[in-house]
Amino acid sequence: MNTFFSRTAIATLLIAGCAHLACADGLESLEVFVKTAKSGRADFTQTVTSPSKEGQVAKPRSSTGSFEFQRPNRFKFSYKKPFEQLIVADGQTLWLYDVDLNQVTTRKQGAVLGSTPAALIASAPDLKALQADFTLQAEPEKDGLQWVLATPKSKDGQLQSIRVGFRGVDLAALEIQDSFGQRSVLSFTHVQTNLAQGADNFQFKPPAGADVIRQ
Numbered sequence: 001m002n003t004f005f006s007r008t009a010i011a012t013l014l015i016a017g018c019a020h021l022a023c024a025d026g027l028e029s030l031e032v033f034v035k036t037a038k039s040g041r042a043d044f045t046q047t048v049t050s051p052s053k054e055g056q057v058a059k060p061r062s063s064t065g066s067f068e069f070q071r072p073n074r075f076k077f078s079y080k081k082p083f084e085q086l087i088v089a090d091g092q093t094l095w096l097y098d099v100d101l102n103q104v105t106t107r108k109q110g111a112v113l114g115s116t117p118a119a120l121i122a123s124a125p126d127l128k129a130l131q132a133d134f135t136l137q138a139e140p141e142k143d144g145l146q147w148v149l150a151t152p153k154s155k156d157g158q159l160q161s162i163r164v165g166f167r168g169v170d171l172a173a174l175e176i177q178d179s180f181g182q183r184s185v186l187s188f189t190h191v192q193t194n195l196a197q198g199a200d201n202f203q204f205k206p207p208a209g210a211d212v213i214r215q
Contacts, residue, residue, distance in 0.1 A: 025138035026148035029166035034127050039070040040193040042171065044186045051181030067188070069122035073109065074202040088204040089118065095204040104206045105213045117162050117176055120150055139163065145172050 043066050050058040063082060069075035072091075079085040084099035089109050096105040113119045124130045133154070139147040145165035152159050158178045165173035170193075174186040206212050 026146040026164065026166055027136065027138045029146045029169055030130075030136070030148050030164060031127055032169045033121075033166065033171060034124060034130065036169070037071075037171075037193040039068075039195050039197050040122075040171075040191065041066065041068045041195055042188040042191040043067075044188050046184060046186045048182065048184045067122075068197070068201065070197050070202060071123065072125040073113075073123045075118055075122040076202055086204070088202060089113065089123070090202050090204060095206075097204070097206070097210070101211075102207065102209060103211045103213065105215060107215045116159065117174055120162055120164065121171060121174065134162075 044064065046063045046065075047060050048062075049060045052058055063079050065077060065079040065081075067075070067077055073089060074091050075089050077085075077087040079087075086095070086097040086099070088095040088097075092109055094107045094109045094112055096107075097103070113123055120130060120134065130136065130150075134150040134152060137149045137151075139149050141147070143165075145167055147166075148164045150162040150164065152161075158180065160177045160179050162177075163173075163175040164171070165175070170191045171188050172191075173188065176184040176186075178184075
């Protein structure tokens with residue numbers, strides 16, 4: 001992602017080429033995705049693996065749900081199984097709702113999203129904005145996907161690295177490694193982009209009786 005194609009004609013050429021063939025590398029796939037996918041929806045399966053402790057191999061934990069976004073700065077992760085949770089960014093506030101606990105946590109969106117996976121795939125308006133927060137590097141093709149390694153420039157957070165996988169110009173996978181050795185892999189299916197979505201789709205109102213914690 002060190003190369004920033006600013007001409008519409010080049011982006012169009014990339015899209016046409018990737019429609020039938022694999023893109024040259026993940027940087028070009030990310031370039032096209034960020035520039036052309038202004039909104040979208042997908043289903044996901046997430047697998048989280050914690051580091052082994054005292055010779056014991058940790059059992060992976062899986063969850064499923066759906067993901068929606070609208071550039072810039074609006075997205076929603078709806079976890080369905082095994083527990084219902086909702087993460088919504090409305091452009092100003094980041095809402096985290098735990099259905100079982102009936103608890104809502106809110107944070108100022110601008111203070112927490114800079115070097116996050118959500119910023120990488122859904123919030124940033126263009127590649128230049130991503131390069132302000134991440135060092136981007138194309139990686140070899142693997143499992144039929146084109147990959148990009150994104151390393152946060154800030155060393156203050158818990159995020160160590162993110163790998164983004166594309167199938168052509170479609171988002172296919174996200175691999176997240178944190179500084180504690182925990183690995184989270186999201187696999188996306190039924191990806192649709194540039195859907196008609198209203199801003200109210202990314203609004204959240206705490207349910208009656210919910211415990212609201214503001215951070």
